[in-house]
Amino acid sequence: MLSRQFVREHPDEVRRALETKGADVDLDRILTIDEEWRELKARGDDLRQERNEISSRIGELKQAGKEEEAQDAIERSSELKAELAEIEERAEELETELERALLTLPNIPVEEAPIGDDESDNVERRRENFEPTRRLPEDIVPHYELGEQLDILDFERGAKVAGGGFYFTKGEGARLEHALIQFMLDHHREQGYEDVFPPIPVNSLALEGTGQFPNFDRDDVYRLGGENDAPYDDSDLWLLPTAEVPVTNMYRDEILLDEDLPLKHQAYTPNFRREAGEHGTETRGIVRSHQFNKVELVNFTRPEDSPERFDELVEEAASVLDALGLPYRVLEMCTGDMGFTQAKKYDLEVWAPANDEPDGPERGGRWLEVSSVSNFHDFQARRAGIQYRPERHESAEYVHTLNGSGVAIPRTVVAILEYYQNDDGTVEVPEVLQPYMGTDVIDGSEPVGESAVGAGRRE
Template identity: 40%
Template sequence: MHDVRLVREDPAAFDAALARRGASASATALLALDEQRRQTIAAAQAAQARRNELSKAIGQAKAKGDGATAEALMRDVAALKERLPALASEEQRLGSKFETALAALPNLPLADVPDGVDEADNQLVHERGRKPVFDFAVREHADIGPPLGLDFETGAAIAGARFTLVRGHAARLGRALGQFGLDVLTRDHGYEEVMPPLLVRQDAVYGVGQLPKFEEDLFKTTDGRYLISTSEVSLTNIVREKILRADELPLRFTALTPCFRSEAGAAGRDTRGFIRQHQFDKAEMVSIVEPDRSEAEHERMTAAAEDVLTRLELPFRRMKLCAGDMGFAAARTYDLEVWLPGQDRYREVSSCSTCTDFQARRMNARYRPEGEPAGATGNQKGPTRFVHTLNGSGLVVGRIMVAILENYQQADGAVAVPAVLQPYLGGLNRLEPR
C-alpha cells in the first residue's frame, strides 16, 4: 500500500515509477477519486456540525418561548438527518473504491533497480563457485531422479500434474536439506525458528500483497482460508496490527514449511521434472526492521541465502531484477540462480526482496522510534512509523535437490552427497540408484 500523501506531493514522479513497473494506472485518476472522497467527508462533517448547531438553537428558541423558530429549525434538522446517512454511504463507497484502486498498485522500485520488462533485462551482480566438469554425457535431474526416489508417475496418479511422490534416497536428501537450511539460518545467521499456520485468513494474504490481484495463484479452502504459497505470509503477519518498540527490532524469522501454488499461467513451462510443483518445501526468511536499516538488512539476508549455496558447493550467480520482473510487493529483488549442467543454464533457487513499508501499511505494522514519548497510556499514544519488511528464500528443498542431482551426478547413475549434508544422512556420501 502506498502513502497517498506522497502521491499528492509529486504525482509525476509517482506515475514515472509506476511506468517502470509496467503499470498503467495514473496518479491523476487516483487523486481525483481521493478528492471526491475527501469532499464527501468534509460535506458529512459540515452537515453534522450544522445539525449540532441547529439542535442547540432549537433549545434556545424553546427557552425563549419562540415556538415558530423552533419548528422551523426542527424541519432543518430533520432534513439534515435524512441527508447524513446518504453522505455516510457515499463516503463508504468512495473510500472502498479508493482503497481498492490503491491496493491494486505495485510497490515502487528503488532508484538503483534497473529499467526493463522481463528477465532478459536483469543485471548480473556476481558469480560464485566453479561449474563442474564431466567426462561423461551429462543428464538432467528428471532422468537422474527416478532411480533415487523421485516418482513423477505415482505422484501424478495420486494428485495430478505437478505433484511428485518422493521416496527412498530422494526423501532422505530432502529431509537433510530442510534440516541443514534451518540449522544454517538459525545457528549462523540469527533467525528465530517458527512453526507457523499453513492455513491463513484472507487479511493475512492481503497484508503481504498477494490479494486481491493474485488470487488465482492460491489454493482456497471451502471455509474461506488460503493455503500459504510461502511462509512469508504467516511470518510477516506476526507483526500485523502491532506497535513494536524500537528495541524489539530487528525481528528475524525462519520457517520450514510446505508451500502450495496453483502455478496459474505456467501451462507448458517446466512440465517435466521437479522444478515447478504445486507443493514443495521451503525454508523462508523474513525480517522486520527500522526503515534506516532495511538497505543493510537486504544485503545481510541475501548473503545468508548465498551462504547456504556456498556451503553446498553449488555454483551460482546473483542477479538484480529489473523493475518489470519484480514481484508485486518488492521494491528491490536479488535472485540467486544456481547452475544446472543438465539444462546447461542457470535457474532461480532463491529470491530476496525488500518491500520497504509497502506490506507494513497493508498490515498496519508500526514501531515507536527510540526516544519518542509513549504518552500517558503507555504504547497506545505517541508518534509511530511503519516498519520495513523483507523476505527471502533461505533454501527451497525441491530446487536445491535438483541442483545437487545435476551438479553431483556420477557416471554410474549415483549422486555424490555434499560434505555438509553427510552428517544429516548418517555419514552417507553417495546415493546409489535402485
C-alpha cells in the first residue's frame, strides 16, 4: 500500500507506475477524495477551536451577569456542534473511501526495473548448469507419460476423488515429493531460516495484507463456505494460495525490534488455486494444478538492507536448483509482468527438456517457473501494519518484506523426471536426494487392479 502522503506528493511517479504496470485506476479521483478530506479535516479543526473558545467564554459571561450574551454563545456552540458532526460524518465516509481506493494502487517499481508490457519484455540475467549437461535419451518421454508408465503419477484416480486438476503421487513419486520437501527445509535451515508451519485457511484481512485482495481474482481462490463473490471480512476463511499470506501476516499490527531483523522464516505448505486449465498446453501433467506443494521463504528486513537481502534471497532459492544439478535461468521481470505488489522481481525457471518448444537451449524443451523472488519494500507492511523500532526511544517505521519460493515442488519433479531420465525409462535420483529416498534410481512399481492388465502391468 502506498501512503496517502506519497500519493499526494508524488502523483507523477504514481501515474508512471500505473502506466508501466498496466493498472486501470482513477488516480485523479483518489487525489480529489484526499483533497476534500483534508479540507474537511481543516474545517473541523477550526470549528473545534471556535467551539472550545466559546465554551470557555460561556462561563465567564454567566459569571459576569451577561445572560443574553451567554445565551447567544450557547446557541452558537450548538450550531457548531451540529456542523461539526456533519463534517465528521462526511470526513469518515471519505476516509473509508480513500483507504479502499489506496488499496487498488500498485507498488512503485524500482527505478532500474525493465519497462515492458508482458513476459516477452523480461530480461534474462544468466543461465546455470547447462555446461556440461548430462547425456539425455534420444527421445525424452514427457513427465506425464513417464509418470503413468512408472505408476508414480495417477491422474485418473486423482480426478475421481477431487475432480480435474488434482492427482495422486504414488510410491517413488510420493517419496520424491517428500524428499524434495525435507531436503529444501534442511537446506534453507542451514541458510538461517526458522521453520514455521502455518494455518492452511487464511482470513480475508490476511489476503488483503499481502496484496492478494482486493485486486487478486477471487475466483482463483478456494473459499471455505459461501459464495466467492460475497462481501468478505476478517471472519471469512480461504484456502491459502501461497504460504506468503499466513507467514507475512504472522506479525500483522505488531512492532518488531531492531535486533529481530532480518527475520527469516520458511514454511512448507500445500497451496490451492483454481487457475488450472487456463493456459492451453499446460493442462497435461502436473505443471499447473489446483493443489501443489511449495517451500516458501519469507523475509522481514530494515529498509536500507532490503536490496542486498533481495540479491541473497535469489541465491538462496537458486542454490536448491544448483544442489539438484538442474539447468535453469534467472529472469528479471519487466514492469508489466512484475505483478501488483512487487517493487522488484526475479523468476527462476528450470529447464524441462521433454517439451519441444523453440526457446529451449539446443535440444528444445521449455522453461518452467519454479520460484518468484520479490521485494515489496514497505508495500505489504503498510497494508498489514508491520513495523519495527530502530531504537527503543525512536518512532516505529515500516519494515520491508521479501519472499521467494524455495522452490515449487511439482515443476521441480517435472524437471527431475525429464532431465534425469535414462534410456530404459528409469529415472536417476539426484545425489542430494538419495539419502532422503534411500535409492539412487526410480524404477516404478506394478500397477494394481484389472484395468492395469494389458496396460503396462508386468505379468
